[in-house]
Amino acid sequence: MNRPRYVLLTITFLCILTFATVAAASNDYGILETNITLNVMTDKLEYILRDDVTVNGTVMNNSSPMSNMLVAIEIIGPIGFKLAYRTATIGNPDEVWPLKIEEIFIKDLDYNPINTVKIGNLVFFGATVRNKEIFSISNIYITLTVCDASGIIIDAFQLYEGSINANTSISAARTVYIPTWATPGIAKVYCNVYDREPKDIGIPWLPEVIGEYQISRTDQGMFNGGIPLSNGTSHPPGIYEASLKLSPQPYPGTYQVYAVGGYSPTIRPWNTTTFNVLDTESPPQASFTYSPLEPYPNQTVTFDGSSSSAEGYGDVIIRYEWDFGDGSPPVIKTGNATHPPDPTATHMYSTWGDFVVTLNVTDTEGYWSTTSKPISVKSPYPTANFTWSPQKGFINGTMTFNASNSLLGWDVSKQEPAPIINYTWDFGDGNVTTTANPVITHVYTNPGNYTVMLTIKDSVNQTDSISYVIEIQNKTSPPWDVNNDGKCDIRDIAFVAAHYGELEG
Structure with a gap:
């Protein structure tokens, strides 16, 4: 018997049949169903x-x-x-x-x-x-x-x-x-x-x-x-x-x-x-930004309504109307679908305070939408502030006062910051000192609570004042409190190390 040949023919036939079946079950991309x-x-x-x-x-x-x-x-x-x-x-x-x-x-x-x-x-x-x-x-x-x-x-x-x-x-x-x-x-x-x-x-x-x-x-x-x-x-x-x-x-x-x-x-x-x-009619969405975020009087503020959107295929915003909230006439910019209007506007506020800006936009279908935002126009006056060290002083000890964190004023006419030109310190013990430097030291000879008042003046003579009450204790600073902060700690060691060798002896 030729059994091996019979088996081989059978396997070959099955393979051909399987291939034909797969081909019949495939689509145009050769993907099997x-x-x-x-x-x-x-x-x-x-x-x-x-x-x-x-x-x-x-x-x-x-x-x-x-x-x-x-x-x-x-x-x-x-x-x-x-x-x-x-x-x-x-x-x-x-x-x-x-x-x-x-x-x-x-x-x-x-x-x-x-x-x-x-x-x-x-x-x-x-x-x-x-x-x-x-x-x-x-x-x-x-x-x-x-x-x-x-x-x-x-x-x-x-x-x-x-x-x-x-x-x-x-x-x-x-x-x-x-x-x-x-x-x-x-x-x-x-x-x-x-x-x-x-x-x-x-x-x-x-x-x-x-x-x-x-x-x-x-x-x-x-x-x-x-x-x-x-x-x-x-x-x-x-x-x-x-x-x-x-x-x-x-x-x-x-x-x-x-x-x-x-x-x-x-x-x-x-x-x-x-x-x-679906192509549906829908009103536009008004939106805008402005800069600077905290302007001063007479400073130019730019308002930008380009983030507004015409809602609908082919729609275009053809009108921007700005109300700046200070009683000034509205600013209106118009255009058409092929030549849309400029979405920006500028404005200067003559006084400081809080205002509400409103934008109204209209699209080619005649639909309109509004949105409003508050804007705060800052005071042009400087803002006085100061710190002191140590927090509780000692008689005959050195107190350090620092006004570096005072804020500048604004020169309305020049539209630029107005630098602080002098600092007047009233230490509450009869001593009043004016200096151009924001940092000053003072020594109290008697214990008690003192009201320290700082008055600052800028280049356009605008002023501001602030006061704090400080305590002077009825004791002297210990000799090892070399930095006079009322505490003896690693800062005193660092102070000594930093100044070591500066004096003879």
Whole structure:
């Protein structure tokens, strides 16, 4: 009998049959069709501006929930723009990922690293991804999704598509404009790496990495370290979810959502759904800042309403009306949709005190909105203050008085600080001394409580006074209290050491 040949023919036949079955069960991407099913939905079918959008779904193998896998999510807008890239984690995948997101970085236009971005500026957002393997990896698709501090998506884009050589890192960056409607504070940027675009049934190479950065209305630069990285939330078996927030001017129309489960290179359950963004009429949101924050009389204050937003696709603010709260006529600036008005205004307060500034903005649809903020105009007079040492003095002991913490006044005519030109000390024992130096010493010869009054005068003859009561005890300072602070401690030793050798004998 030729049993070995019969067995070989049987195995060959089964292999051919299996291959044919697999090929028949594959789609155009070479992905196997299995009993694993993935569904995707959104929490609503229709949204308007500034709405939160939640994408969620389940991944099941027959009736059993799947775990320890990643789900790629891509949302594409009506005219093909990318709204968001996200990756949701189900369970706790313990794979050794071949790639690593080493850093998410931001750089200014001179390519200096920063972690705080000023609203209204154009900057670079980028990422560095490393191939940890000893062989080259192709089909790399790196993306970023940039949000503001309220979670509104500012931009989403592809950073890089190609391959990464063995044990090599690649960095890529793209410019992003931080719009004037962006909310300041701690914001997030999401970095994801797929083997192709999720809409083409691409799956994640590794879990999503989240970077935190700062959005500011006034500052830009590198403050308090770099950009910290973290991973997203893990979801229970069979469940995934990702959230995003629409901008105040979202493009109206139908958005396509793609979700792909990364179970294996050939098993990629996927699904798609849609939602609609409605073009609704809505009033603008008025907002403004001003500087300096504590002005003096006759000092120019700049008010900036560029943080106001026209709520709705294509809407534009065409009128800014400023009421400075001091009885002066309002400042009105107007324009049109193609030539919007200047959102800034300047004002000088003639007197000091507290005022309320109100901004009213109107958009192209005729809707308007107001907002108000208090402003405190500081007194131009200097502020006297002083300290003394020791806190309790001794008869015939030296007391030191220091007025260095007095605050300067303001020269209203020149719009500049007015320096303090003299300090007049009334020590309460009949001695009154005027000096240009803020530090002075005095010796009391009798015990008791004394009221010490300081009067300061600045360069424009503005004055201020302050007084404190000090105690002089009916005893002399012990000889070993060499610094006359009323205590004998290590400071006396340090005092002696510092002055050792200054006198002969």
